[in-house]
Amino acid sequence: MFERTSVGLDVHARSVAGCALDAQTGEIIPHRMSPDYAEILAWIVSLPAPVRVVYEAGPTGFGLARFLLAAGIGTLVAAPSKLQRPSGDRVKTDAKDALHLARLLKLGEITAVRIPSADQEAARDLVRAREDARGDLMRSRHRISKLLLRQGIVYSGGKAWTGAHELWLARQHFEAPARQLTYASSLEAMHEILDRRDRLDEAITAMAYQSDYTPVVRSLECLRGISTLTAFGLAVEIGDWNRFTGSTIGAYLGLVPTEHSSGASRSQGSITKTGNTHARRLLVEAAWHHRRPYESPSRLLRSRWEEATSEARTRGHAGNRRLHNRWISYLERRKRPVIANVAIARELAGWCWSLASGTDQASPVPN
Template identity: 70%
Template sequence: MKTDAKDAVHLARLLRLDEITSVVIPSVEQEAARDLVRAREDCRGDLMRARHRLSKLLLRQGIVYSGGAAWTDAHDRWLRRQHFDPPTAQLAFESDHDTVLAITARRDRLDAAITALAADSEFTPVVQRLGCLRGIGTLTGFALAVEIGDWHRFTGNSIGAFVGLVPSEQSSGASGALGPITKTGNTHVRRLLIEAAWHHRAPYRPGKTMRDRWELAPPAARARGDAGNRRLHARWVAFNLRRKRTVIANVAVARELAGWCWSLAIMD
């Protein structure tokens, strides 16, 4: 509460002119869900760093895995077969490998908790509607739902600015120049949208996973999601024809993807 008389008068005048924007205070349950999502985000970063440490330790020993994709079951079996002659090197390897296994188990527990909460909570309808778009599964949809919170405070144009996906601008008089994106707002949401935008680069052919997610959403959301998937892939095609750099094109697609997410989130 303001105690200064001048500030109180100023606030009263702004309130009379309708210049004060009301905000929604998150509930205890919403804050708890947000903390759970951010704990999973921290776990993702920890796992990435632990994997890098382990792979660089092997690389210093001249050991490189060539049996396919890394961090799969086959790769884990290959790691368990590695042994080093110096006991100190073996101890260092086992320490880094145990760290990777422990963080992976922690990530799996968080994923299971988020999946259960996304299936039966106040965020479930929004998560199901967001799942109609490519690149937005249960974990991504739930994270977007809890991080954004009240979608109705935005529009399809303003939500891109809220997450920092719009170009910065430097202007003086009648001249102006656009620069890189502002990168303001919620960093977690921006990263999720940029990662989801890459899925729209491939040709759009709805598969079993997409159709299973469509079954959970109402017909209007399915139609809206299908239109958004087609539109976003068409944007990728247009950028490729113009020979735009892929990273720049992906940010532009992510900015438009934010608008499609907003249209699905506010759908009743």
């Protein structure tokens, strides 16, 4: 609020539209540039100081923000979904977007996103590459199973996609050369994706236990359903856990209900599904594990507890008991399992926060 010049940037891959707003003279200074960082910095430095800059988060990433911050320029990256736009404005141009950002910055109406470091962004890319491999593998397996189903071939020898199932798949053969080639190429594609997924798993495991994320990963693994991949994914995607509380992290992950209240009426709907999609999916999948009875920790869980601190073990044990009891209470009230699981995931986010931030309060979310 104390800068003289507020600068809005509309950043694209091949061009950058800038607009500076001088609070002392009221002058509006538009400028169009290439995406070269040095050129952008030179224009910003030429403006009346002190200067602060904002641009929207998007596909161009955070490189420009890190560059400007390193040069001593106060820079914010705005959350696009939180920008206030006039409902009657039907003209949208790069110059108008840059001016709009500059005005919001001067008014203090920018909701900024956290700017990760280059190493944190690289770790996040690794996690998301593994997520892409998971999706590719699922689609590849669906193609194979549906190809066989169209020919009336159904596997009935136990659980699918095990070693025995893969041997059964290798024995399948078709008389038509075109169909046999299609089937062979589908199997080959699936094995290539499996190899890629395994390489990514190895890299993630190595980074999880030999990096700055290791203490958080060890603590999160004290909870049921939180494997190494899940713990590392949550640590990378959320980053700084201390910017949340046990009750606000659920809202950040989009696990709280939508609401429309007016006067004495209050109406709640499905969850908002805002925020980090990958972290939300990890928590929802982990929440299903707490439906099973929890009388004593499993051998795998005990082995993970040995690598964690005594405080994390105590918190993890308490969290596992409470989350299972919550599952039981929802089932006794005849809640739909899908809805109950989302509620468990919301509370699980609070327990993850308490472990990752080293806080003794899980701040359970109300029903």
